[in-house]
Amino acid sequence: MSEQDCTRTKILEAARDRFMHYGYSKTTMSEVARDCEMSAGNIYRFFASKLDIAEAMAQKFNAEQDIDYERIAFQAKPAIERFFEFFFFSLEKTYTAIEEEAKILEIAEILRIERPEFFNEHLAQERVFLVKILEDGFVEGVFRKFDDPNVTAEMLQSALMKFRFPQAYSQLKLDQLRYELEGVIRLLLAGLSVGAKEPALAYA
Amino acid sequence: MSEQDCTRTKILEAARDRFMHYGYSKTTMSEVARDCEMSAGNIYRFFASKLDIAEAMAQKFNAEQDIDYERIAFQAKPAIERFFEFFFFSLEKTYTAIEEEAKILEIAEILRIERPEFFNEHLAQERVFLVKILEDGFVEGVFRKFDDPNVTAEMLQSALMKFRFPQAYSQLKLDQLRYELEGVIRLLLAGLSVGAKEPALAYA
DNA sequence: TTGCTGAAGAATTTATAAATCATTCAAGAG
DNA sequence: CTCTTGAATGATTTATAAATTCTTCAGCAA
Numbered sequence: 001m002s003e004q005d006c007t008r009t010k011i012l013e014a015a016r017d018r019f020m021h022y023g024y025s026k027t028t029m030s031e032v033a034r035d036c037e038m039s040a041g042n043i044y045r046f047f048a049s050k051l052d053i054a055e056a057m058a059q060k061f062n063a064e065q066d067i068d069y070e071r072i073a074f075q076a077k078p079a080i081e082r083f084f085e086f087f088f089f090s091l092e093k094t095y096t097a098i099e100e101e102a103k104i105l106e107i108a109e110i111l112r113i114e115r116p117e118f119f120n121e122h123l124a125q126e127r128v129f130l131v132k133i134l135e136d137g138f139v140e141g142v143f144r145k146f147d148d149p150n151v152t153a154e155m156l157q158s159a160l161m162k163f164r165f166p167q168a169y170s171q172l173k174l175d176q177l178r179y180e181l182e183g184v185i186r187l188l189l190a191g192l193s194v195g196a197k198e199p200a201l202a203y204a
Numbered sequence: 205m206s207e208q209d210c211t212r213t214k215i216l217e218a219a220r221d222r223f224m225h226y227g228y229s230k231t232t233m234s235e236v237a238r239d240c241e242m243s244a245g246n247i248y249r250f251f252a253s254k255l256d257i258a259e260a261m262a263q264k265f266n267a268e269q270d271i272d273y274e275r276i277a278f279q280a281k282p283a284i285e286r287f288f289e290f291f292f293f294s295l296e297k298t299y300t301a302i303e304e305e306a307k308i309l310e311i312a313e314i315l316r317i318e319r320p321e322f323f324n325e326h327l328a329q330e331r332v333f334l335v336k337i338l339e340d341g342f343v344e345g346v347f348r349k350f351d352d353p354n355v356t357a358e359m360l361q362s363a364l365m366k367f368r369f370p371q372a373y374s375q376l377k378l379d380q381l382r383y384e385l386e387g388v389i390r391l392l393l394a395g396l397s398v399g400a401k402e403p404a405l406a407y408a
Numbered sequence: 409t410t411g412c413t414g415a416a417g418a419a420t421t422t423a424t425a426a427a428t429c430a431t432t433c434a435a436g437a438g
Numbered sequence: 439c440t441c442t443t444g445a446a447t448g449a450t451t452t453a454t455a456a457a458t459t460c461t462t463c464a465g466c467a468a
Contacts, residue, residue, distance in 0.1 A: 029429075030430095038443090039442065039443050041432075050429095152391070154384070155387040159364070159391065171320060180359065183358065186402045192394075193401040195397075196397050197397040197399055198390045199393050232460085233459075233461085234459080243412065243413050245461080245463085253460080
């Protein structure tokens with residue numbers, strides 16, 4: 001690891017501790033700098049802005065989550081089981097993370113507004129794993145053939161949006177969210193099943 | 205119409221004009237009262253609070269929308285067509301309403317926070333029509349049998365949540381929303397189709 | 409009695425000045 | 439030259455006081 005990377009990591013860790021403890025907006029660049037024993041101005045040689053520190057943090061969080069997604073998607077299990085596991089994992093992980101550290105919600109909200117592209121990239125990465133599950137399901141003979149599995153994955157994400165940032169989109173408790181997620185997934189899986197028939201004509 | 209109802213309506217109309225023009229929070233009870241040629245205190249003999257005026261307004265808006273929903277649900281058309289029409293109507297109506305009158309979003313947001321029950325009631329009403337479409341589809345032979353059509357309707361609503369308050373839940377433009385709505389509906393309709401198979405076991 | 413007003417109070421919002429903050433950069437240190 | 443600092447700056451936030459606003463209700467009018 002280069003000297004540069006090392007300092008970046010040090011800043012990132014100091015910022016994470018502050019952000020998680022006091023929140024993004026209540027943390028100042030001077031405080032982070034002091035924790036790293038440097039001046040505030042110097043941070044800007046490693047990060048273009050405070051927001052970029054937050055984005056890098058979230059990036060790391062997502063990268064870790066993607067490892068779990070990958071593990072789930074490539075398991076030696078029926079595609080349907082992996083499908084359930086994938087989205088339930090996502091719900092439980094996000095819900096508990098936000099419950100334990102309400103500050104995460106602040107950062108997520110700020111990134112949603114200021115860096116809309118950020119989430120799209122993560123969704124795109126997630127679709128890689130979804131496509132894997134869809135294609136395996138087809139090979140298993142439980143899913144039908146899709147014109148474009150990536151588009152199908154997009155639609156699945158769209159239908160399950162509500163469960164991605166549970167506390168932001170609804171006031172529902174975890175139990176109710178689990179109940180609804182189960183129901184929606186069952187409906188979607190039915191829609192993916194070999195016998196399912198999409199309507200012949202397009203509407204729009 | 206009784207004298208009471210007449211005054212209520214007058215207040216409601218004056219409030220609607222103000223709310224739509226200046227927004228909910230920028231409208232004062234005195235202004236509404238002045239428009240009705242009465243004192244602010246007197247409004248409280250007809251509405252318990254300012255928020256209740258907003259709720260009554262939204263109630264009326266929903267009631268009008270429900271008439272359209274009913275018309276769509278009871279049309280002499282294949283269930284699948286009605287299904288599409290139902291949700292596309294909802295998207296187009298809400299999207300354009302909010303675009304034309306951004307102030308609606310303010311009221312919707314306030315009600316979402318302060319009167320969470322309000323939206324649940326509207327959703328419950330909407331499900332009556334969805335169940336009608338589902339049951340007709342079963343009779344037509346295009347939908348499979350559901351244990352509890354009302355629960356299925358709940359899951360459909362949950363999966364299509366994103367398209368209900370488009371501007372609140374996403375930054376997407378109408379074109380993109382239409383594209384996604386079409387895709388999600390097609391997936392859901394496939395899941396409702398006679399050949400579709402739900403997974404045998406429950407997950408949670 | 410019944411319907412209404414306008415004053416009064418508590419809560420919220422606004423206005424504004426002071427303070428703090430994110431960010432830049434000239435200049436010093438190594 | 440590379441790395442760092444700390445002062446400068448414009449934007450944002452905070453603090454606080456003043457003004458509004460929602461809501462209640464005693465009392466007036468019909």
